[in-house]
Amino acid sequence: MSESAILKLSFPSLKDPSPFDPFCPMTLLTARLLTALQLGSVWRSRQMQTTMRPKREKLKPKDEAAYFVSSSKDKDGFDVQYINSFKGRGVFSTCHFQRGAFLLEYRGDVINKQEYERRLKIYHDALKVFMFEFRHNGKQLCVDAAREDGSLGRLVNDDHLNPNSRMKTITVNGQPHLCLFAVKDITPGEEITYNYGNSEWPWRVKVSAHTDQPETEEPMASLSSSLEPQKCKHVVLHSSMSSIEKCAHCLGPYAARKWSGLKCKDKLDLTDSDSEESEAAICDPSPCTKNQEPDEFSEDSIDGSGEGTSQGTSIIL
Numbered sequence: 111m112s113e114s115a116i117l118k119l120s121f122p123s124l125k126d127p128s129p130f131d132p133f134c135p136m137t138l139l140t141a142r143l144l145t146a147l148q149l150g151s152v153w154r155s156r157q158m159q160t161t162m163r164p165k166r167e168k169l170k171p172k173d174e175a176a177y178f179v180s181s182s183k184d185k186d187g188f189d190v191q192y193i194n195s196f197k198g199r200g201v202f203s204t205c206h207f208q209r210g211a212f213l214l215e216y217r218g219d220v221i222n223k224q225e226y227e228r229r230l231k232i233y234h235d236a237l238k239v240f241m242f243e244f245r246h247n248g249k250q251l252c253v254d255a256a257r258e259d260g261s262l263g264r265l266v267n268d269d270h271l272n273p274n275s276r277m278k279t280i281t282v283n284g285q286p287h288l289c290l291f292a293v294k295d296i297t298p299g300e301e302i303t304y305n306y307g308n309s310e311w312p313w314r315v316k317v318s319a320h321t322d323q324p325e326t327e328e329p330m331a332s333l334s335s336s337l338e339p340q341k342c343k344h345v346v347l348h349s350s351m352s353s354i355e356k357c358a359h360c361l362g363p364y365a366a367r368k369w370s371g372l373k374c375k376d377k378l379d380l381t382d383s384d385s386e387e388s389e390a391a392i393c394d395p396s397p398c399t400k401n402q403e404p405d406e407f408s409e410d411s412i413d414g415s416g417e418g419t420s421q422g423t424s425i426i427l
């Protein structure tokens with residue numbers, strides 16, 4: 111056999127390829143090309159899947175609020191921490207929230223004025239603080255969040271100086287709901303707060319004689335002599351039900367002005383010289399009526415002022 115014939119056997123001519131010969135260089139080349147093309151198209155389709163995958167639409171804050179209201183669930187990104195015996199528990203962020211974002215619903219029973227008044231009569235003071243009275247479509251309504259249902263909105267504390275959220279009403283399936291929206295960017299670890307309104311909330315008063323100092327910066331309010339802190343002989347016990355501390359003598363809760371040194375309302379405790387005057391002051395709910403109002407949600411009305419509203423909203427102590 112000639113040398114060229116041997117070469118031809120080992121390396122079949124490109125001019126004469128056999129399409130069925132698996133060793134034919136053209137066949138191998140074609141196969142490689144096909145594989146490359148296939149791989150390319152798989153890669154391209156993967157790319158398409160990742161880049162062209164329909165983006166999950168970011169819900170608008172109001173729609174997100176409606177979603178969580180309907181599902182009766184709290185949004186992720188918060189935890190509850192015990193702050194101190196004075197303030198009780200608070201809600202803290204565990205992630206970033208942008209200004210305007212929906213945060214939490216103030217969840218509870220939505221009740222009318224009659225039911226609100228009925229419950230007010232039978233509720234202990236410790237429960238009354240969870241009743242959030244507001245006006246909606248000309249009606250006086252209340253969200254009663256007295257029940258410990260594990261929801262977080264009811265545990266958000268007051269800050270009238272520098273709140274990072276604001277209460278607003280949204281309507282879901284014809285029912286009004288109270289929801290908190292961020293009024294500024296919130297970073298992880300921040301306590302969520304809103305302005306309870308312009309009432310004389312007792313914790314806004316600095317009481318130096320109290321063992322658990324309030325953490326407010328506002329100036330000392332003038333207290334009448336009957337409200338001298340040192341007159342309080344109560345020993346605070348922590349309630350497992352809520353932050354509302356109980357009197358060690360009578361196990362009743364302190365009333366609205368406990369931080370001012372007033373006694374708890376429970377008659378069992380009248381073992382010392384507290385006057386009827388002080389007792390009456392405790393029972394008068396008017397200084398503790400919230401006059402802030404959760405306005406109907408609108409995207410451009412996110413601010414922390416708690417002002418510029420026409421209807422009254424109250425948490426009544």
Ligand SMILES: C[S@@+](CC[C@H](N)C(=O)[O-])C[C@H]1O[C@@H](n2cnc3c(N)ncnc32)[C@H](O)[C@@H]1O
Pocket residue numbers: 196197198199200239240264265266267268269313324352353354
């Ligand atoms: C709706 S509850 C909030 C949750 C409450 N901290 C708890 O642990 O149950 C309202 C009560 O929280 C307390 N509170 C709210 N804001 C406060 C503040 N800025 N300083 C001190 N206590 C506050 C008062 O006892 C008030 O009656």
